[in-house]
Amino acid sequence: xxxxxxxxxxxxxxxxxxxxxxxxxxxxxxxxxxxxxxxxxxxxxxxxxxxxxxxxxxxxxxxxxxxxxxxxxxxxxxxxxxxxxxxxxxxxxxxxxxxxxxxxxxxxxxxxxxxxxxxxxxxxxxxxxxxxxxxxxxxxxxxxxxxxxxxxxxxxxxxxxxxxxxxxxxxxxxxxxxxxxxxxxxxxxxxxxxxxxxxxxxxxxxxxxxxxxxxxxxxxxxxxxxxxxxxxxxxxxxxxxxxxxxxxxxxxxxxxxxxxxxxxxxxxxxxxxxxxxxxxxxxxxxxxxxxxxxxxxxxxxxxxxxxxxxxxxxxxxxxxxxx
Amino acid sequence: xxxxxxxxxxxxxxxxxxxxxxxxxxxxxxxxxxxxxxxxxxxxxxxxxxxxxxxxxxxxxxxxxxxxxxxxxxxxxxxxxxxxxxxxxxxxxxxxxxxxxxxxxxxxxxxxxxxxxxxxxxxxxxxxxxxxxxxxxxxxxxxxxxxxxxxxxxxxxxxxxxxxxxxxxxxxxxxxxxxxxxxxxxxxxxxxxxxxxxxxxxxxxxxxxxxxxxxxxxxxxxxxxxxxxxxxxxxxxxxxxxxxxxxxxxxxxxxxxxxxxxxxxxxxxxxxxxxxxxxxxxxxxxxxxxxxxxxxxxxxxxxxxxxxxxxxxxxxxxxxxxxxxxxxxxxxxxxxxxxxxxxxxxxxxxxxxxxxxxxxxxxxxxxxxxxxxxxxxxxxxxxxxxxxxxxxxxxxxxxxxxxxxxxxxxxxxxxxxxxxxxxxxxxxxxxxxxxxxxxxxxxxxxxxxxxxxxxxxxxxxxxxxxxxxxxxxxxxxxxxxxxxxxxxxxxxxxxxxxxxxxxxxxxxxxxxxxxxxxxxxxxxxxxxxxxxxxxxxxxxxxxxxxxx
Numbered sequence: 001x002x003x004x005x006x007x008x009x010x011x012x013x014x015x016x017x018x019x020x021x022x023x024x025x026x027x028x029x030x031x032x033x034x035x036x037x038x039x040x041x042x043x044x045x046x047x048x049x050x051x052x053x054x055x056x057x058x059x060x061x062x063x064x065x066x067x068x069x070x071x072x073x074x075x076x077x078x079x080x081x082x083x084x085x086x087x088x089x090x091x092x093x094x095x096x097x098x099x100x101x102x103x104x105x106x107x108x109x110x111x112x113x114x115x116x117x118x119x120x121x122x123x124x125x126x127x128x129x130x131x132x133x134x135x136x137x138x139x140x141x142x143x144x145x146x147x148x149x150x151x152x153x154x155x156x157x158x159x160x161x162x163x164x165x166x167x168x169x170x171x172x173x174x175x176x177x178x179x180x181x182x183x184x185x186x187x188x189x190x191x192x193x194x195x196x197x198x199x200x201x202x203x204x205x206x207x208x209x210x211x212x213x214x215x216x217x218x219x220x221x222x223x224x225x226x227x228x229x230x231x232x233x234x235x236x237x238x239x240x241x242x243x244x245x246x247x248x249x250x251x252x253x254x255x256x257x258x259x260x261x262x263x264x265x266x267x268x269x270x271x272x273x274x275x276x277x278x279x280x281x282x283x284x285x286x287x288x289x290x291x292x293x294x295x296x297x298x299x300x301x302x303x304x305x306x307x308x309x310x311x312x313x314x315x316x317x318x319x320x321x322x323x
Numbered sequence: 324x325x326x327x328x329x330x331x332x333x334x335x336x337x338x339x340x341x342x343x344x345x346x347x348x349x350x351x352x353x354x355x356x357x358x359x360x361x362x363x364x365x366x367x368x369x370x371x372x373x374x375x376x377x378x379x380x381x382x383x384x385x386x387x388x389x390x391x392x393x394x395x396x397x398x399x400x401x402x403x404x405x406x407x408x409x410x411x412x413x414x415x416x417x418x419x420x421x422x423x424x425x426x427x428x429x430x431x432x433x434x435x436x437x438x439x440x441x442x443x444x445x446x447x448x449x450x451x452x453x454x455x456x457x458x459x460x461x462x463x464x465x466x467x468x469x470x471x472x473x474x475x476x477x478x479x480x481x482x483x484x485x486x487x488x489x490x491x492x493x494x495x496x497x498x499x500x501x502x503x504x505x506x507x508x509x510x511x512x513x514x515x516x517x518x519x520x521x522x523x524x525x526x527x528x529x530x531x532x533x534x535x536x537x538x539x540x541x542x543x544x545x546x547x548x549x550x551x552x553x554x555x556x557x558x559x560x561x562x563x564x565x566x567x568x569x570x571x572x573x574x575x576x577x578x579x580x581x582x583x584x585x586x587x588x589x590x591x592x593x594x595x596x597x598x599x600x601x602x603x604x605x606x607x608x609x610x611x612x613x614x615x616x617x618x619x620x621x622x623x624x625x626x627x628x629x630x631x632x633x634x635x636x637x638x639x640x641x642x643x644x645x646x647x648x649x650x651x652x653x654x655x656x657x658x659x660x661x662x663x664x665x666x667x668x669x670x671x672x673x674x675x676x677x678x679x680x681x682x683x684x685x686x687x688x689x690x691x692x693x694x695x696x697x698x699x700x701x702x703x704x705x706x707x708x709x710x711x712x713x714x715x716x717x718x719x720x721x722x723x724x725x726x727x728x729x730x731x732x733x734x735x736x737x738x739x740x741x742x743x744x745x746x747x748x749x750x751x752x753x754x755x756x757x758x759x760x761x762x763x764x765x766x767x768x769x770x771x772x773x774x775x776x777x778x779x780x781x782x783x784x785x786x787x788x789x790x791x792x793x794x795x796x797x798x799x800x801x802x803x804x805x806x807x808x809x810x811x812x813x814x815x816x817x818x819x820x821x822x823x824x825x826x827x828x829x830x831x832x833x834x835x836x837x838x839x840x841x842x843x844x845x846x847x848x849x850x851x852x853x854x855x856x857x858x859x860x861x862x863x864x865x866x867x868x869x870x871x
Binding site: 032268 | 369576787
């Protein structure tokens with residue numbers, strides 16, 4: 001097992017590097033650069049001298065191959081460089097956002113799993129009853145409604161309803177404070193995006209749990225278990241659900257990784273200072289170093305999540321062995 | 324003054340919004356001390372170095388930590404000529420030596436937030452960095468100081484600017500809100516690792532040590548900046564606030580909702596008319612609205628390198644087709660634009676009068692006559708079925724709205740135009756490369772300094788911000804005379820000739836409408852007066868909170 005893990009970790013290196021090279025080239029294909037955006041501001045004149053100095057400072061005046069060597073050497077020595085926009089170290093820029101994105105991802109995942117697993121199981125067990133129809137409607141609505149739209153509705157709903165009820169509109173906090181500094185403030189800001197994303201996420205998992213359970217419940221070994229006189233509760237949890245979890249776990253893993261780096265619009269709606277928002281800012285500003293680091297971080301998150309999911313498979317299905 | 328401080332009162336039920344001017348009695352309220360001002364900022368901070376950056380995303384959260392040598396009078400920010408000493412003392416100095424020398428007396432009671440006393444040497448070091456930056460240091464506003472020959476600090480409390488020639492553009496350039504005064508010792512800091520010889524020059528990119536009304540508390544990147552009252556501030560009794568928090572909120576809807584839900588009290592850049600009306604409708608008299616002409620305008624850059632736009636008749640025809648006077652009324656209801664004017668900020672002494680303006684191409688009051696003239700000119704130039712792309716930013720307010728409006732206007736003379744929207748960086752790159760046909764260009768400045776600002780219209784060879792890509796030595800000569808003239812009457816005369824050539828005779832550039840700044844804010848925010856630029860009056864030392 002440990003040999004397998006080491007092998008997978010080593011395989012991460014070319015994957016992340018490949019993504020880095022791709023984004024390095026793609027960013028430089030875009031017209032314009034960070035210096036134009038920085039110096040021109042809202043429409044001020046751009047002095048050629050200031051532009052040239054700015055480009056020299058960031059090494060943008062060097063040929064592409066020389067820029068690539070700088071980039072490759074930096075990453076090989078674990079020097080991720082500085083953000084071109086803020087001149088702060090990349091690790092500093094990403095660190096704070098990562099903790100927020102991770103928190104939202106964890107809260108969203110907990111919300112989703114807590115809703116989806118019971119609903120998916122109930123829907124499968126009570127197939128084609130009114131309960132199944134309700135759950136399916138809930139799930140289809142969750143898939144159809146974008147989480148950012150739900151977020152907008154939550155915010156507007158709160159503003160309007162609180163004004164009607166209390167005479168003064170209430171808005172969730174718009175600036176982030178870490179949970180260990182101010183838990184109440186933190187949760188009153190993060191719980192809403194976690195619910196908005198968790199609902200969509202839960203809808204997908206509910207559908208998957210339902211179909212996987214339906215498939216497993218028709219297996220011969222379930223019939224055998226019933227013939228042996230096992231209690232229905234034991235059959236459902238120990239024999240059916242556990243075996244139905246493999247595709248569900250895969251889905252949870254993919255969605256979790258997506259939540260960390262992909263909540264671009266939802267983060268904007270709730271003014272969350274997360275990785276998705278940072279990504280947008282970095283791309284808009286042509287902050288090459290930051291975009292490169294973020295892409296590689298997101299790739300790393302996906303690769304690690306996939307590895308964890310693969311390892312969890314072995315726990316759910318003892319027939320799976322890694323060597 | 325074209326601006327009034329206004330309060331919108333909502334007639335609920337009737338659904339009508341009534342505008343009422345806030346009377347002098349409100350302004351006479353005595354300031355109260357205490358409270359923290361939360362405000363939202365629609366852009367992120369690049370670095371903290373004002374000399375290098377150009378965005379309000381830096382000015383709004385960072386300006387309160389710094390002072391300037393002189394500043395726009397915070398009690399009269401609508402004036403285009405009212406400056407006062409900030410770090411200097413007494414009245415603003417008059418030029419001596421035939422208008423070529425300005426001598427400032429530096430205050431003796433100012434200390435940086437780290438306790439270092441301010442001297443004239445700090446001022447000199449600051450402006451040396453801005454005007455004569457060493458190799459490797461970026462100074463975005465260096466070109467505005469082309470008239471400065473040298474700076475001296477003969478003693479600890481006197482700083483002297485020696486000019487090459489007398490210039491009316493000097494004082495406004497000095498008052499620009501980006502000219503944060505840094506401590507000389509900070510600018511001369513040495514790299515602890517001994518690697519970067521420009522370490523001190525770059526120190527302020529990531530560190531703050533100013534003499535402003537507030538001292539730096541913390542910055543959570545991408546989230547907020549926090550400041551606390553600086554008790555050693557040099558303007559007596561100020562600031563009134565205990566502190567401020569500048570919350571980053573890139574999405575307009577978030578900023579509006581933050582004010583509506585009282586998570587923030589104000590946003591200093593400005594909102595669209597609809598957003599103002601929504602806030603007023605939701606909060607009634609808990610919202611106060613201030614409006615002002617805005618020192619920003621969108622221009623029509625006409626690429627002279629591309630036929631048939633090298634033909635003045637075609638350029639004039641395109642200008643004649645556009646009905647700016649009626650658009651002022653209709654567009655101002657949906658976009659942040661309003662005033663019809665020439666190339667000089669509407670209320671400035673050098674601005675054109677309406678009667679003269681109405682004789683220029685594109686400003687004729689009889690639009691039918693103007694469009695008939697446009698068609699005649701196109702026919703004469705052999706460009707009757709003209710088709711082209713309008714290069715624009717993918718930003719709705721007001722870029723795409725104005726682009727859509729222009730396309731509709733040109734269609735009325737049989738010209739077919741496609742709006743080509745691109746991201747900001749590509750927009751700049753294309754404009755600079757000159758590969759566009761026509762484009763929506765922007766000219767957005769801080770301190771109103773027409774003599775310098777109209778440099779935008781000089782020849783491309785000496786002016787990289789000329790996105791119409793033309794050469795016009797006659798204009799360059801006029802602008803040179805304008806820069807060197809210290810006589811207001813002479814300046815006005817040169818400006819009229821300059822403007823007529825740009826807009827009418829050569830139709831090098833087209834004007835749209837001047838922007839209209841709309842700042843709805845919580846009514847408990849007092850003391851802040853809207854300025855004609857979102858860069859100005861952001862030191863916050865005069866702001867106070869009155870929550871009853």
